[in-house]
Amino acid sequence: xxxxxxxxxxxxxxxxxxxxxxxxxxxxxxxxxGVINLSLNGTILLTAMGGFAIALRTDSLFLGFLGGMALxxxxxxxxxxxxxxxxxxxxxxxxxxxxxxxxxxxxxxNPYMGLSGPRxxxxxxxxxxxxxxxxxxxxxxxxxxxxxFILIFVAWFWIFKTRPGLTLQxxxxxxxxxxxxxxxxxxxxxxxxxxxxxxxxxxxPAFSLSIKAGWQGTISGLDxxxxxxxxxxxxxxWNPLRAAFGAYLFALLQWLGLVLQxxxxxxxxxxxxxAPFPLMILALLFVNIGNTEWVERTxxxxxxxxxxxxxxxxxxxxxxxxxxxxxxxxxx
Amino acid sequence: xLKAKQNRSLKLDINSRWIKVASPIVAVLLALLFTSLVLxxxxxxxxxxxxxxxNGAFGSTGRVSDVTVAWVPLLLATTGLLxxxxxxxxxxxxxxxxxxxxxxxxxxMRLLQDSSLSPAMIITLSMLAGMVGGALWAGxxxxxxxxxGVNEIFGGLGLNFVAMSLTLWLxxxxxxxxxIGSMSGTQxxxxxxxxxxxxxxxxxxxxxxxxxxxxxxxxxxxxxTYFGLKLKAVGKNIRGAYLLGxxxxxxxxxxxxxxxxxAGxxxxVQVTGVYHRxxxxxxxxxxxxxxxxxxLVNFNPIWAGFVAFFFASLNIGSIQLPIVLKxxxxxxxxxxxxxxxAVLMVNGARQRLLRKS
Numbered sequence: 001x002x003x004x005x006x007x008x009x010x011x012x013x014x015x016x017x018x019x020x021x022x023x024x025x026x027x028x029x030x031x032x033x034g035v036i037n038l039s040l041n042g043t044i045l046l047t048a049m050g051g052f053a054i055a056l057r058t059d060s061l062f063l064g065f066l067g068g069m070a071l072x073x074x075x076x077x078x079x080x081x082x083x084x085x086x087x088x089x090x091x092x093x094x095x096x097x098x099x100x101x102x103x104x105x106x107x108x109x110n111p112y113m114g115l116s117g118p119r120x121x122x123x124x125x126x127x128x129x130x131x132x133x134x135x136x137x138x139x140x141x142x143x144x145x146x147x148x149f150i151l152i153f154v155a156w157f158w159i160f161k162t163r164p165g166l167t168l169q170x171x172x173x174x175x176x177x178x179x180x181x182x183x184x185x186x187x188x189x190x191x192x193x194x195x196x197x198x199x200x201x202x203x204x205p206a207f208s209l210s211i212k213a214g215w216q217g218t219i220s221g222l223d224x225x226x227x228x229x230x231x232x233x234x235x236x237x238w239n240p241l242r243a244a245f246g247a248y249l250f251a252l253l254q255w256l257g258l259v260l261q262x263x264x265x266x267x268x269x270x271x272x273x274x275a276p277f278p279l280m281i282l283a284l285l286f287v288n289i290g291n292t293e294w295v296e297r298t299x300x301x302x303x304x305x306x307x308x309x310x311x312x313x314x315x316x317x318x319x320x321x322x323x324x325x326x327x328x329x330x331x332x
Numbered sequence: 333x334l335k336a337k338q339n340r341s342l343k344l345d346i347n348s349r350w351i352k353v354a355s356p357i358v359a360v361l362l363a364l365l366f367t368s369l370v371l372x373x374x375x376x377x378x379x380x381x382x383x384x385x386x387n388g389a390f391g392s393t394g395r396v397s398d399v400t401v402a403w404v405p406l407l408l409a410t411t412g413l414l415x416x417x418x419x420x421x422x423x424x425x426x427x428x429x430x431x432x433x434x435x436x437x438x439x440x441m442r443l444l445q446d447s448s449l450s451p452a453m454i455i456t457l458s459m460l461a462g463m464v465g466g467a468l469w470a471g472x473x474x475x476x477x478x479x480x481g482v483n484e485i486f487g488g489l490g491l492n493f494v495a496m497s498l499t500l501w502l503x504x505x506x507x508x509x510x511x512i513g514s515m516s517g518t519q520x521x522x523x524x525x526x527x528x529x530x531x532x533x534x535x536x537x538x539x540x541x542x543x544x545x546x547x548x549x550x551x552x553x554x555x556x557t558y559f560g561l562k563l564k565a566v567g568k569n570i571r572g573a574y575l576l577g578x579x580x581x582x583x584x585x586x587x588x589x590x591x592x593x594x595a596g597x598x599x600x601v602q603v604t605g606v607y608h609r610x611x612x613x614x615x616x617x618x619x620x621x622x623x624x625x626x627x628l629v630n631f632n633p634i635w636a637g638f639v640a641f642f643f644a645s646l647n648i649g650s651i652q653l654p655i656v657l658k659x660x661x662x663x664x665x666x667x668x669x670x671x672x673x674a675v676l677m678v679n680g681a682r683q684r685l686l687r688k689s
Contacts, residue, residue: 038485078673086680091422091485092627093676099620100669106662108374217660227489234486277493281482284490288481 003133009255011137017251018148019044019206023229024236024243025155026199030076032159032238033192034172034324037079038094040200041226042101047071047204048222049109052215055205056117064118065144065205072201073194075101080193084186087328098226112215119213120144144206151199155240168192172322175329186331203229224277231280235287237319246283250276290314351682359678363671370666376657385664388652389645397533401606402618402644404543405430405598409622410629410636411550412594417626418554419587420567425473425488426619428495429466429592433599434614435499436465441521441603442507451524459600466596467589469495474588478581492619499612507610517611527605536605544637546594551633553590563587595619621647624672643668 023040030037037043047068055064075097083090120142128139138149159165167188170178175185207222208215228250236243253276289295295314299307368378389399409426416423423429440461444454469491476487504513527536554560565573566583574580602614625643629635650664 082673082677082680086677086684088676088680093673095422095424096624096627096669096672096676099624100666100673103662103665103669104370107370107660107666110660111374224493227486231486231490234483277490277497281476281487281490281494284482284486285476285480288483290481292479292481294479 007133007136009259011140013248013251013255014137015141015145016211016254017247018145019203019211020225020229020232020250021148021152021244021247022206023200023203023226024232024247025151025240026072026196026203027230027233028196028236028238028240028243029155029159029168029199030193030196031233031325032168032172032322033189033196034175034322034327034329035080035083035189035193036090036094036326037076037193037197037200038091038230039075039079039097039101039226040229041224042098042105043072043075043197043200044204044207044226044229045105045220045222046075046101047201048208048220049105049112049204049215051205052117052208053109053112055209056112056115059118061118061120061209064209065202068205069198069201072197072199072204074197076193076197076200077190079197080190083328084189084193090326102223106217109215109217113217115214117214118209120210142210144210152240152244159240169322171329172324175324175327179329179331184331185329189329200229228276228280231284234319234321235280235283237287238322242319250280253279286317287319290318291320348686351685355678355682356675359674360671362674362678363667366670366674367663367667371663374659376659381653381657381659381663384652384656385646385649387649389649394533395648397530397535399641399645399648400535400540402616402648403641404539404605405601405616406618406621406625406644407543407637407640408546408594408598408601409618410625410640411546411633412591412598413622413626414550414554414629414631414633414636415563415594416587416591418560418563418567418631419584420570421477421584421587422485422623423470423473423488423588423591424485424620424623425470425491426591426595426622427615427617428473428488428492428619429469429595430599430602430615430619431492431495431499432469433462433466433596434603434610435495435502435599436596437462437600437603438502438507438518438610441525445521445525454525455527455604459597459604462600462603463593463596466594466599467592470588470592470595471585474585477588478584496612499610499614503610503612515612517607517609520609525604526608527601529605534606539601539605542597542601546597547633547637554631554633559586621668624668627672628675 023044027037027040050071051064051068054067055061058064078097079090079093082088082093122140122142123146125139125146129135131139157165159168167178167183170181171183171185171188179185203225204222207220207225212220212222229247232243232246232250235246299311302310371378371381388395390396409430413423413426437458440458441454444457447454449457473484473488473491476482477484480487503515503518507518509519527538529536554563562573562578563583563586565576565578566580566587570580573583598618599614602616603610607614621643622640625636625639628639646664646667650661653659653661653663
């Protein structure tokens with residue numbers, strides 16, 4: 001494989017990671033506020049179908065993307081209302097929504113199956129696109145992919161470097177303290193859950209209007225992406241930069257699966273397509289195992305130098321969720 | 333003054349009782365309203381669609397028997413999930429556990445089908461192998477949770493996809509049909525190795541007996557044993573249970589094993605009683621459906637029997653939709669999901685109302 005092919009492949013990896021990246025960063029923002037939106041898998045399917053249908057009917061890509069984001073916010077609003085106002089289990093509501101929205105997508109999308117529709121054109125950035133290698137890698141994408149690059153840093157900056165971002169961390173870590181300092185915890189949670197939902201809702205049309213243009217029903221190959229995005233959120237330790245790394249890693253693995261397929265004839269393609277899932281479990285294991293009690297106890301038995309070495313590796317991998325994640329806040 | 337207070341509490345009591353009776357009805361109406369709106373949106377008369385579903389589920393003896401065929405694995409999965417829910421665990425990995433049950437059953441049958449054992453013996457051993465397979469797969473999710481700190485939702489989901497790829501690999505690889513492997517599954521077993529059915533119907537009385545047995549066993553386990561009591565303690569307050577001397581991680585693992593064994597049995601029934609071979613989507617989504625049923629029945633296995641039957645009839649009934657009305661059969665899932673969601677929300681609204689008054 002020549003350098004050119006590798007660059008084209010890596011550029012494809014960057015572009016194809018965009019939808020998962022939107023979903024994972026949206027979920028990162030949601031969970032930073034202390035709410036789990038487990039509906040991702042259904043939301044992505046429904047917004048993929050809905051965004052495609054709207055763009056096809058109105059002949060406007062913009063309305064397609066906007067419609068997807070609105071749908072995503074609406075689903076997130078149901079999660080927020082049930083969990084914050086009605087104090088129902090976030091996991092239960094999110095899981096049911098994940099299934100219901102998926103079936104709703106298949107039901108409503110039936111007449112749109114296999115139709116060809118509009119597709120986001122690529123937008124090559126003048127001058128920058130001509131930089132050798134780098135231009136082909138970074139500056140010959142569509143607008144959505146550029147937005148995904150920018151979003152990573154905007155989300156990171158907002159969460160960690162701004163005052164409102166500090167409050168966002170506060171309502172997810174110690175809502176009582178944030179409330180005492182004057183933050184309207186539940187209203188902020190509503191706002192961030194809806195913003196997060198809008199980003200997740202962008203992931204659907206990012207597939208159906210760009211990466212995998214069109215709607216193919218159950219064979220769209222999108223079922224399961226939402227769960228991957230949720231896992232990437234955890235793998236990313238609720239940090240947009242690390243989540244982006246996870247999303248690119250996932251896209252790279254999928255691409256390698258495609259590229260390696262011809263040289264591994266003994267393995268059916270269906271097996272390579274699910275290869276990221278066992279890797280996802282392993283990744284979660286590495287991220288979480290440092291939090292368990294028995295590891296700490298075992299480490300205490302090891303000689304000092306070995307212990308410190310292993311502990312350092314575990315600590316660098318470790319990620320702990322926001323302390324108040326999934327816990328309703330009684331704001332009276 | 334005291335009297336007035338008593339009066340008020342009495343009135344509130346009556347109110348809350350009324351609300352308690354009315355809320356499931358409100359939830360059902362809300363779910364029907366939502367589904368009807370979806371149908372109207374696609375230009376269908378909702379009554380036509382509901383009539384087709386009813387007709388598809390109960391229109392003939394054969395169709396009722398088909399509903400029962402779907403009822404058994406769904407019920408087995410649901411009863412298993414009642415155990416994990418009691419322990420406070422979200423066993424989303426149940427789909428994979430059903431699949432592994434089917435794989436182990438198929439494997440054992442392939443091993444024994446040419447032996448001199450009687451067919452009844454082969455079927456029994458294979459179904460037991462299925463239970464072991466499901467329990468092992470659940471144990472894996474449990475071990476990831478208790479020793480690896482991996483949330484059972486993500487561990488389980490990942491394992492679901494792994495189980496699916498394992499099935500595909502077997503169907504296209506080592507267990508492929510003579511000639512070429514295909515999505516239609518492995519070579520069907522000879523009819524002597526099928527779970528016996530009632531003459532021409534598809535339902536097997538043995539499967540139905542297994543389902544009813546599962547209800548009884550889980551009912552007794554949850555209501556009448558120390559195991560059930562301690563499991564409840566672990567589910568309600570894990571720290572408290574630990575301080576009271578309940579070995580918490582062992583109980584969580586036990587819950588996974590019991591649920592996995594029942595899920596594995598569901599997979600075994602799918603192989604021996606329904607498809608008579610291994611197919612790619614052998615779990616048929618009964619695991620996820622079981623999670624929804626289990627959420628509705630408030631830990632009551634007897635209710636699980638009825639609600640699972642209702643859900644199964646929606647699934648079988650909706651098969652008519654694409655045939656007669658050119659609609660996608662996913663409508664069944666929309667109605668089921670809307671129902672669970674409505675119940676959750678009405679519950680929340682009711683509690684909020686009671687808190688306020």
